[in-house]
Amino acid sequence: MAVIGVELAGRSYDVEVGHGLLDDAATRARAFLRKARVPVVADENAWAAHGERLKKSLGAAGHEIALYKVASGEGSKSWDSLAKLTDWLLVEGVERGDHVLALGGGVVGDLTGFACAILKRGCGFVQLPTTLLAQVDSSVGGKTAINTAAGKNLIGAFHQPSLVLADLDTLATLPAREMRAGYAEVLKYGVLGDAEFFDWLADHGAEVVALEPAALEHAVATSVAAKARIVAEDERETKDTRALLNLGHTFGHALEAETGFSDRLLHGEGVALGMVLAARYSARRGLIAETDAGMVARAVANAGLPTGIAGLGLDCDGADLVAHMLHDKKMDAGTLRFILLRAIGDAFVARDVALDDVADFLEGQLRGN
Ligand SMILES: NC(=O)c1ccc[n+]([C@@H]2O[C@H](COP(=O)([O-])OP(=O)(O)OC[C@H]3O[C@@H](n4cnc5c(N)ncnc54)[C@H](O)[C@@H]3O)[C@@H](O)[C@H]2O)c1
Numbered sequence: 269m270a271v272i273g274v275e276l277a278g279r280s281y282d283v284e285v286g287h288g289l290l291d292d293a294a295t296r297a298r299a300f301l302r303k304a305r306v307p308v309v310a311d312e313n314a315w316a317a318h319g320e321r322l323k324k325s326l327g328a329a330g331h332e333i334a335l336y337k338v339a340s341g342e343g344s345k346s347w348d349s350l351a352k353l354t355d356w357l358l359v360e361g362v363e364r365g366d367h368v369l370a371l372g373g374g375v376v377g378d379l380t381g382f383a384c385a386i387l388k389r390g391c392g393f394v395q396l397p398t399t400l401l402a403q404v405d406s407s408v409g410g411k412t413a414i415n416t417a418a419g420k421n422l423i424g425a426f427h428q429p430s431l432v433l434a435d436l437d438t439l440a441t442l443p444a445r446e447m448r449a450g451y452a453e454v455l456k457y458g459v460l461g462d463a464e465f466f467d468w469l470a471d472h473g474a475e476v477v478a479l480e481p482a483a484l485e486h487a488v489a490t491s492v493a494a495k496a497r498i499v500a501e502d503e504r505e506t507k508d509t510r511a512l513l514n515l516g517h518t519f520g521h522a523l524e525a526e527t528g529f530s531d532r533l534l535h536g537e538g539v540a541l542g543m544v545l546a547a548r549y550s551a552r553r554g555l556i557a558e559t560d561a562g563m564v565a566r567a568v569a570n571a572g573l574p575t576g577i578a579g580l581g582l583d584c585d586g587a588d589l590v591a592h593m594l595h596d597k598k599m600d601a602g603t604l605r606f607i608l609l610r611a612i613g614d615a616f617v618a619r620d621v622a623l624d625d626v627a628d629f630l631e632g633q634l635r636g637n
C-alpha cells in the first residue's frame with residue numbers, strides 16, 4: 269500500500285492507494301464521519317459492484333448510509349444533475365462540517381465535488397474513486413466541474429477532498445474499454461514530465477491494464493505522486509505548472525464536444541488522441557523529431573487506444589474543432605496556451621501558437637495525412 273500526501277497547508281490530505289481499502293473505509297475515513305447517517309453519492313455501476321463492501325464497513329462502525337445514485341455517463345455532469353444532487357443534500361440536512369462520500373469515476377467525483385464546493389458555500393467530501401482514471405487523476409487535486417452546451421468543465425470550482433481512498437480491487441469490475449481510457453491519463457504523466465516512467469510503461473503497460481497487482485500499484489502510486497507534486501506547486505493553475513496536466517486536453521476536449529460528450533469518445537480516449545496530436549503538432553513545429561511523435565503514438569496504440577482522428581468519422585473541419593477550443597480555460601486575452609513537447613518527458617506551455625495553423629494541422633489530420 270502507498271500513502272501519498274497532497275501538501276496544501278491547511279487543506280493537505282492523503283491519497284491511499286492499495287487493495288481492499290473499501291472494506292475498512294469507515295476506519296480509514298473515521299475522522300470525517302461525525303454522524304451516524306453518512307451521505308454517499310455513488311455511480312450506479314460502481315454501487316452495484318462495490319456498494320455492499322462500503323455498506324458493510326460503515327455498518328460495522330455503527331453508520332447507516334443515505335444513498336444517492338448517479339446515472340452512469342458524462343451526461344450526469346450537468347446543471348440538471350447538480351440541481352437534483354444539491355437539493356437532495358439539503359433534504360438530507362448535510363451541514364458545512366459534514367463530509368459526503370463520492371463513490372465512482374471522474375463523473376461522480378467531479379459532480380459531487382462541485383456540489384460540495386457550493387453547498388452552504390462549502391462542505392467536506394471524501395473521494396472513493398473506482399475507475400483507473402479517477403484513481404490516477406480526477407480524485408486528486410480538487411478540480412470539480414460540470415459541462416455546459418458551450419463545452420467541457422466550464423462551470424466549476426477548486427475544492428479539495430479531505431481524503432482519497434483508491435481501492436485497486438474496484439478495478440476488477442471495470443469494463444476493459446474504461447480501463448484503457450484511464451491508462452491514457454497514466455501515460456500522460458510519462459509524456460509530460462517523466463521519461464523514465466514512459467519507458468517503464470513501454471515494458472509494463474500491458475500488466476497495468478491486465479491488473480497485475482504490483483505493476484498496477486506502481487503505476488497508480490507514481491501517477492498520484494506526480495499529480496500531488498504538481499498540485500502542491502500550483503493548486504489553482506495560476507502558474508504554468510498545473511497547465512501541463514492539460515497535455516492532450518485542448519484537442520481532447522474539442523473532440524469530446526464534437527462527439528456530443530457521448531460514449532462515442534470517452535474522456536481518456538480523447539486525451540489519448542489529444543496527446544498524439546500534441547506530439548505531432550510539436551513535430552510539425554520542429555520541437556521534437558517525427559520519431560518521438562511516433563513513439564507517443566505507438567505507446568497509445570499499444571494500449572489499444574485510438575491514434576488518429578480520421579477514423580472517428582467526424583462531420584467537421586479543422587476550424588470547427590478550433591472553434592471549440594476558444595472556450596478552453598487556457599484562453600488568455602485572445603490567445604490560447606498550448607501544451608507542447610520539447611521531448612518525451614518535457615512538456616511546456618507554448619503561447620505563440622496561431623489558431624489558423626492549428627486548424628490547418630487538424631484539417632490534415634482529419635483527412636488522415
Ligand atoms: N477533476 C479532474 O481533475 C479530472 C481529471 C480527469 C478527468 N476528469 C473527468 O472525469 C470524467 C471521466 O471519468 P471516468 O473515466 O472515471 O468515467 P466515469 O465516471 O464515466 O466512469 C466510467 C464508467 O465506468 C463505470 N464504473 C465506474 N466504476 C466502476 C467499477 N468499479 N466497476 C464497473 N463499472 C464502473 C461508470 O458507471 C461509467 O460507466 C470526465 O468527465 C473527465 O472530464 C476530471
Ligand SMILES: O=C(O)C(=O)C[C@@H](O)[C@H](O)[C@H](O)COP(=O)(O)O
Pocket residue numbers: 405409411413420421453510511513514517597
Ligand atoms: O488536474 C488537472 O489540472 C488536469 O488538467 C487534469 C485533467 O486530466 C482533467 O481532465 C481536468 O479536468 C482538465 O482540466 P480543465 O481545466 O481543462 O477542465
Ligand SMILES: [Zn+2]
Pocket residue numbers: 405453517535539
Ligand atoms: Zn483528463
